[in-house]
Amino acid sequence: MLPTTQPTFWRDPALPYIELRQVLDGRRVTYAPHSHQQWSIGAILAGQSEFVCENRLHHVSQGHLVIMNPDKVYACNPQQNSAWAYYMMHVDKKWLAQLLFESGVRAEPHWQDSHLDTLNMPLLYQGFVKLCKLLLSNNPISTKQTQLNDYFVALFNHLDCNSRTIEPIFLVPNALYQVAHYLNEHSLDDTSISSISEHFGFSTSYLVRAFKRHFNMTPHAYRLNRRIQLGQQALKKGQAIASIAYDSGFSDQAHFQRVFKQRVAATPEQYRRSLPL
Structure with missing residues (x-):
């Protein structure tokens, strides 16, 4: 049986700060440049794609994570004739900022952008795929909540340690x-x-x-x-x-x-x- 071309969306009122999308056959998927209010992370499960984040172009494939900050314009589309499958998760930035603050990962409870567009690290990739499968399962909400917390704490410990010191960005009014x-x-x-x-x-x-x-x-x-x-x-x-x-x-x-x-x-x-x- 061929993979479905229909996207699957997962949401749960008990975890209102998380939205997950699964696409098993994205060969015909095309995205216009757009942005989200949430912080987003995706995993390429199969195929190759071009990921444009603001003005930065990345070629990503199976095993890569892609990361998008809130309100930043991006688009990710499959390369021609490439079987493309992925998970994409959108996370409320206020909830995530509070989690990182309470966990001691960051010193401030307000949102600060992450500094990497892509990540090719097997353990974090595998951990994210495992988390997505868990959310799509019938496991208890308490289990899903614990795994969400644990994964994002581990991920941001890595992201923040492998980028420049995070400083609040103050936009010059114009x-x-x-x-x-x-x-x-x-x-x-x-x-x-x-x-x-x-x-x-x-x-x-x-x-x-x-x-x-x-x-x-x-x-x-x-x-x-x-x-x-x-x-x-x-x-x-x-x-x-x-x-x-x-x-x-x-x-x-x-x-x-x-x-x-x-x-x-x-x-x-x-x-x-x-x-x-």
Whole structure:
């Protein structure tokens, strides 16, 4: 029997800070550049792929872990004719930061980005694959919680010891961040990019070029990405797809589904379905 091309999503109300995706046959999967609000980690189970994180290109294959910080633009796609399978886990950054603080891994309870995009270390790779299989199993929640804690403590002990000293990053306020904040806060509005450019004192062409250079997305793509994040939150609550499309600022359900699949590599209905508890 051929591997299924349908993604499997695992979520559990008892562990609301974790979302896991399993893809056993991703040869036809394509991702547009996108970002997540969560910290993310994935394991390549088979095949080869190109992993672009911000402006950095990595060629990864079976045995590699890929790591993405919150709100950083990335895309990971299979190389042509390569059988591709993977796990991808999204982790709430506040929960993870608190775990690392309480475990003594980090000295501060607020989130600080990890410093590696990829990792090729068999023990940590095998540990992550084992953790994913455990989450997908019928084992008790207490067992899953313990293994989650133990794995992330071990992983970040390695990540932090093999990168430069972690220091909080303070972004210098500038008008581009003001535009990004506006797009986040008003993502459901259809205000034209030219009007937004004028409001912040830019020409439209300059804003699009500068914004893309800084955030790796155009303002329009950034706003669409935020709408998809809102759509994902609504899908987890079981809301109707047609109403989500309208509430998320899309012209119709077909538009929502097309943009959603470009960034999630699954339809809204596939994303809403998770494994039974």
